[in-house]
Amino acid sequence: xxTLDAAFSALSDPTRRAILARLVIxxxxxxxxxxxxxxxxxxxxxxxxxxxxxxxxxxxxxxxRRPCRLAKPGLDEVDRWLAMLRSALxxxxxxxxxxLAEMKPEKLRGKR
Amino acid sequence: MSxxxxxxxxxxxxxxxxxxxxxxxxxxxxHTDPNLIQRWLLGPDGWTMPVCISEARPHGKxxxxxxxxxxxxxxxxxxxLELEPFSRIVHVxxxxxxxxxxxxxxxxxxxxxxxxxxxxxxxxLPDIETRARMLATGMEHGMExxxxxxxxxx
Numbered sequence: 001x002x003t004l005d006a007a008f009s010a011l012s013d014p015t016r017r018a019i020l021a022r023l024v025i026x027x028x029x030x031x032x033x034x035x036x037x038x039x040x041x042x043x044x045x046x047x048x049x050x051x052x053x054x055x056x057x058x059x060x061x062x063x064x065r066r067p068c069r070l071a072k073p074g075l076d077e078v079d080r081w082l083a084m085l086r087s088a089l090x091x092x093x094x095x096x097x098x099x100l101a102e103m104k105p106e107k108l109r110g111k112r
Numbered sequence: 113m114s115x116x117x118x119x120x121x122x123x124x125x126x127x128x129x130x131x132x133x134x135x136x137x138x139x140x141x142x143h144t145d146p147n148l149i150q151r152w153l154l155g156p157d158g159w160t161m162p163v164c165i166s167e168a169r170p171h172g173k174x175x176x177x178x179x180x181x182x183x184x185x186x187x188x189x190x191x192x193l194e195l196e197p198f199s200r201i202v203h204v205x206x207x208x209x210x211x212x213x214x215x216x217x218x219x220x221x222x223x224x225x226x227x228x229x230x231x232x233x234x235x236x237l238p239d240i241e242t243r244a245r246m247l248a249t250g251m252e253h254g255m256e257x258x259x260x261x262x263x264x265x266x
Binding site: 007 | 152
């Protein structure tokens with residue numbers, strides 16, 4: 001994921017977040033996306049360009065259609081967040097082990 | 113048995129389980145007593161929590177302020193909703209980075225498990241925007257290396 005800044009800025013727009021939410025269901029063309037969002041095709045195309053540049057979606061060519069779908073790196077974002085949470089929690093709980101060990105010297109029964 | 117387990121429950125919740133070699137009472141106290149919280153709830157190495165408010169009663173306030181000692185920092189506020197000594201805590205929390213993230217409800221259970229305690233924490237998975245902001249903050253604060261390392265393990 002070389003483009004986290006781009007992804008971050010792409011995600012700052014509510015329309016682009018809504019487009020991503022729509023693409024979770026499956027592939028869609030510009031035309032199919034323009035309809036529910038009540039936006040012009042060029043406006044949607046502009047948003048798709050930003051999302052594509054950020055590595056969040058990919059587009060393929062199918063005749064005259066260019067359907068887009070979520071890119072794998074975009075989906076990995078949840079895993080990245082979970083990995084950050086896991087890293088922080090593991091460090092915390094390792095420290096908590098030490099705190100707990102010091103909390104119960106009375107239970108060590110004169111060990112050492 | 114001390115290995116932490118972290119899994120998602122649908123796309124709404126994250127559930128973390130971890131065994132501790134101490135009684136539920138001790139683990140519960142370590143989660144509610146500010147003097148104890150300040151010693152372990154710190155995240156990446158090098159961070160400290162100079163301000164820790166934890167009013168362990170229903171409607172009691174929570175405020176944790178972290179600093180990296182180099183001018184970086186953020187804080188979290190929240191409220192306790194339910195407390196069942198020494199088995200269960202329910203609270204809400206939000207991060208301020210500096211804009212507040214949406215409230216996250218967290219339920220933490222402490223169950224006797226052999227001579228120790230099995231802790232189960234169930235929290236709301238933040239929305240995509242919040243995750244992006246937290247990731248961006250995490251990167252700024254030099255957590256990149258640790259989670260890139262972890263990604264190779266996952």
